[in-house]
Amino acid sequence: MARLPIGQRVRDARNELGLTQLALAKSAGISPSYLNLIEHDKRLIGGALLGRIAKALEVSVDHLSGTDDPLLAQQMIDLVRSQALPDTDEKDALQLVGERPKWARNVIGLHHKYQEAAETAFALSDRLSQDPTLMELSHAMLTQITSIRSFAEILEEVADLEPEERLRFSSIIASQSDRLGSSAREMINLLSGPRNALNLTSPEKEVDDFIVWHGNHYPSLEDAAYQLHVRLSQKRNTLEGAITDILTGDHEITIRFVADAGQQERMNLVEKSLLLDETALDTTTRFQLARALVEIELADMIAEIADSERLTSEESRRRCRQALANYAAGALLFPYHEFLETAENQRYDIERLGLKFHGSFEQIAHRLVTLRRPGAEGVPFAFLRADPAGNLSKPFGIPGLPMPRFGGACPLWAIYIALSSRDRTISQMAVMPHGERFIFVARRLSKRAVGFGAPRTTYAVMLGCDATYSDRIIYGDSFVPGRISQENQVGFTCRSCPRERCAQRAQQSVRATPASTGPDQRARQGGEDVKS
Amino acid sequence: MGTGRTQGGWPVTTKILVAEDEPFIVESLTFLLSREGYSVDSISDGGEVVDAMHRIRPDLLILDIMMPSSNGFDILQKIRITPNLKSTPVLVLTAKGQDADRRRMLELGANDFMTKPFSNAGLVAKVGDLLPGDGKAEEQVI
Numbered sequence: 001m002a003r004l005p006i007g008q009r010v011r012d013a014r015n016e017l018g019l020t021q022l023a024l025a026k027s028a029g030i031s032p033s034y035l036n037l038i039e040h041d042k043r044l045i046g047g048a049l050l051g052r053i054a055k056a057l058e059v060s061v062d063h064l065s066g067t068d069d070p071l072l073a074q075q076m077i078d079l080v081r082s083q084a085l086p087d088t089d090e091k092d093a094l095q096l097v098g099e100r101p102k103w104a105r106n107v108i109g110l111h112h113k114y115q116e117a118a119e120t121a122f123a124l125s126d127r128l129s130q131d132p133t134l135m136e137l138s139h140a141m142l143t144q145i146t147s148i149r150s151f152a153e154i155l156e157e158v159a160d161l162e163p164e165e166r167l168r169f170s171s172i173i174a175s176q177s178d179r180l181g182s183s184a185r186e187m188i189n190l191l192s193g194p195r196n197a198l199n200l201t202s203p204e205k206e207v208d209d210f211i212v213w214h215g216n217h218y219p220s221l222e223d224a225a226y227q228l229h230v231r232l233s234q235k236r237n238t239l240e241g242a243i244t245d246i247l248t249g250d251h252e253i254t255i256r257f258v259a260d261a262g263q264q265e266r267m268n269l270v271e272k273s274l275l276l277d278e279t280a281l282d283t284t285t286r287f288q289l290a291r292a293l294v295e296i297e298l299a300d301m302i303a304e305i306a307d308s309e310r311l312t313s314e315e316s317r318r319r320c321r322q323a324l325a326n327y328a329a330g331a332l333l334f335p336y337h338e339f340l341e342t343a344e345n346q347r348y349d350i351e352r353l354g355l356k357f358h359g360s361f362e363q364i365a366h367r368l369v370t371l372r373r374p375g376a377e378g379v380p381f382a383f384l385r386a387d388p389a390g391n392l393s394k395p396f397g398i399p400g401l402p403m404p405r406f407g408g409a410c411p412l413w414a415i416y417i418a419l420s421s422r423d424r425t426i427s428q429m430a431v432m433p434h435g436e437r438f439i440f441v442a443r444r445l446s447k448r449a450v451g452f453g454a455p456r457t458t459y460a461v462m463l464g465c466d467a468t469y470s471d472r473i474i475y476g477d478s479f480v481p482g483r484i485s486q487e488n489q490v491g492f493t494c495r496s497c498p499r500e501r502c503a504q505r506a507q508q509s510v511r512a513t514p515a516s517t518g519p520d521q522r523a524r525q526g527g528e529d530v531k532s
Numbered sequence: 533m534g535t536g537r538t539q540g541g542w543p544v545t546t547k548i549l550v551a552e553d554e555p556f557i558v559e560s561l562t563f564l565l566s567r568e569g570y571s572v573d574s575i576s577d578g579g580e581v582v583d584a585m586h587r588i589r590p591d592l593l594i595l596d597i598m599m600p601s602s603n604g605f606d607i608l609q610k611i612r613i614t615p616n617l618k619s620t621p622v623l624v625l626t627a628k629g630q631d632a633d634r635r636r637m638l639e640l641g642a643n644d645f646m647t648k649p650f651s652n653a654g655l656v657a658k659v660g661d662l663l664p665g666d667g668k669a670e671e672q673v674i
Contacts, residue, residue: 139598142627143554146649150560153652158567165563172556 004073004098005041009064013057014039027056041095073097075108078402081492083111090434137187144180148173203316207323208395210310216396217372218305218327224298225331232332239333240358243289247274251296255289267292283360291329298328330367334359340371340378348379348473350441350463351425361425361443362461369396369463379472382438382464386415401438401464404493411504412490415462418442427475429467430490433498437467437487441475546663549590550574551581551607552625561594564652565659581607585617592662596625597637605640612641621662625650 014024025035029052037043038053045053046065054061076093079085097104151169155161161169232242247253253267257278266288267274274292276285295302306320334357346352353364371378383396384403395403409415414428421444428440442462470476479486491497494507548565552558553576562572575584585593593611597604604624611617621643626633634645643662646655 139627142648143557147554147556147560149649150557150564150652154560154563157652172559176556 003044003046004065005044005095006064006098007039007041008099010035010053010057011039013059013064017057019057024053024056028052041098072101072104072108074397074399074402076104077400078397079108079111081402133190134187137183137190141180141183141187144176144183147176148180151176203313203319204393206311206313206316207319210308210316210320211323212396213310215372216327216370218324219373220301221298221305221324221328222331222336222373224301225294225328226335228294228297229332229335240286240289243293247289247293247296253292253296267295269296281360283354283358283363286358287329287333287360287363290332291325294328294332295325298325302328326366327370330363330370333357334364334367336371336373337376339367340376343368343371343378344472346474348475350443360445362445365461365463379465379469384409384415384462384464385459386419386462387459388419398465400436400466402492408493408506410491410493410497411506412488412502413462414440414442415460418444418460418462419458420444425475427478429479429487430464431487433489433491438464439467439470439473439475439479440464441473545569545571546592547571547573547588547590548592548594548659549581549584549588550594551578551584552576552594552596553578554596557596557625560652561655564656568656568659570659578604578607582610582614582617585611585620589616590620591664592659593620593622594625594659595622595642597633598625598627605636608637608640608642621664623658623662 010024014021021032021035021039025032028035028049030049034043038045050065051061054064057064073094076097077090080088080090080093093104096107151173155166155169155173229239232239232246235242235245237245244255248255251272253272253274255274255276257276259278266276274289276288280288302321302324305324306317308317308320311317311320339353339357342356343353346356348368350361350364350368353359353368354361357364359367365381365383368378369381369383372380380398382398382401382403383394384392385394386392386409390408392404392409397403403409413430414426417428418424418426425441425443428442430438430440432438440462441464442460444458444460447457465473467476467479470479489499489502491499491502494505497505499505546569548570550558550561550565550572552561552574555576558574558576562574565572573584573588573590575581581593581595595604595607597608604626608622608624611620611622618641622641624637624642624645625648626637626645627648637645644658646658
């Protein structure tokens with residue numbers, strides 16, 4: 001993470017202890033004038049000096065550096081990137097996190113509320129203009145109001161009405177008023193009706209948020225899956241064979257291979273049956289067996305994790321349990337330490353890892369994203385999946401590289417190139433408008449069509465990591481530092497991208513345009529005022 | 533007034549056809565327009581409007597474009613391409629105030645609009661405006 005301007009934090013902590021600048025400088029082993037520069041954010045510090053100052057101030061390094069809340073800095077950066085905030089850049093965002101973390105949290109909170117409100121408004125307007133029931137109701141109400149108004153005016157303005165006419169028109173007004181009342185009630189019911197009729201945070205998005213909030217790493221599931229793996233390894237069988245043994249032996253599950261398993265309920269615990277697709281690839285079958293086992297063995301743990309207030313509906317919790325079962329199946333088939341060690345040795349070559357661990361490209365890619373155990377972390381990867389229509393799913397961002405949750409990403413990203421590239425893994429050195437560099441690795445995947453004429457399901461998955469990891473991953477080998485021809489100048493989304501002359505521009509940018517966004521400017525931005 | 537026109541020295545009743553599926557609106561329009569001296573016929577099925585116009589030969593059509601079973605746009609278009617009917621003025625009743633619908637109706641040959649809910653006086657005035665040789669038009673000649 002970028003260094004935050006922490007001058008205010010240092011000053012606050014020093015004042016709390018009642019220390020003078022002189023006293024703090026002395027115990028941190030720096031000159032008072034240098035401390036003054038730090039306290040006024042003229043020097044951004046890290047490393048040993050940060051440690052000495054934290055020690056002298058009796059606070060943790062994390063507290064002082066703002067890394068006790070890394071999400072906050074990330075969220076602020078994402079906010080600046082996605083919104084048109086006049087005269088505000090990422091540096092300003094980090095400054096707010098550093099100096100006024102409470103305010104930064106409030107800004108993020110307000111932004112979330114704004115996003116929810118905007119989505120509500122969009123869904124409502126969409127609904128009002130599309131919903132046939134609403135259209136019909138509003139037409140009926142207008143008709144009723146028209147009759148009521150017309151007859152009321154007749155009663156008021158026509159002096160020579162016959163008594164029976166007067167009676168009839170009054171009764172029409174009364175009956176139309178009743179109908180209007182029930183139409184209005186019907187409309188209110190429709191609009192406020194079942195709580196989730198207008199619930200805009202979809203279960204999919206709630207689960208996406210849940211995964212991001214957990215950093216896509218669940219220590220308890222990892223431990224439990226590992227213990228299960230050890231238990232399976234003690235059987236004299238392949239991993240797959242041992243899983244099948246436990247499923248059919250201990251749990252008395254009948255496994256049946258059928259032609260169209262995808263269309264039916266996969267596992268039925270009442271009937272004790274597991275349906276597998278007879279046409280599925282071996283890697284898929286193996287994964288589904290593992291998932292069936294963890295769904296039984298780790299059911300309580302999975303349910304407990306998914307029993308979160310972040311998930312507001314049963315459907316969200318159900319989807320979350322599915323996601324957690326997939327996670328645990330990955331953890332069972334690709335045990336953390338062995339997988340991490342092999343990944344490091346094989347330099348994160350997804351296809352090689354797939355061969356070694358009998359996993360598909362997507363399974364391996366998913367597992368790589370989960371290697372976040374504190375103290376034994378792999379390369380931090382972002383993840384994204386896209387279909388040919390541009391629908392995005394499973395977004396998981398990393399610091400500096402948020403993954404879009406709505407709409408599209410930059411059309412120049414490798415994930416879109418991969419969609420049109422068959423049987424080839426695409427790697428890309430993606431240079432963002434402000435010079436941040438990421439390596440993207442993407443591949444198109446198709447689910448096999450079964451039978452003549454059946455459509456293939458196609459999508460692409462993408463991993464992204466900071467380019468500083470390029471020597472740890474095989475995909476970094478294609479790029480020679482300094483070879484601009486190998487770099488792709490991309491953005492995050494069109495709306496947030498200042499590259500005015502981009503041929504792929506789909507939407508006008510809403511951002512103030514820096515005069516130049518080339519590598520030179522990056523060097524100026526990055527190097528100048530950072531010292532430790 | 534509805535009997536403003538003359539033919540051979542005899543007053544001729546001005547005929548108005550109301551194409552509207554809501555019986556109470558038909559009733560109030562019939563009441564109002566009859567009081568003004570017009571002869572009012574009504575039809576509730578959009579699919580029969582053109583036939584009814586051939587039969588009745590109204591001097592003005594009041595057309596609700598939101599009738600089920602037929603699209604007001606289609607009816608209007610059909611009237612405007614039918615030789616005997618194309619010069620009949622059409623007052624459109626609409627529940628939609630949207631500009632796009634209004635533009636479309638004008639392009640298709642509607643003469644004027646009333647957006648529901650409308651005032652009785654407003655409706656009667658518009659009807660008067662749209663009838664040739666009737667009401668205000670006659671006064672202007674004088």
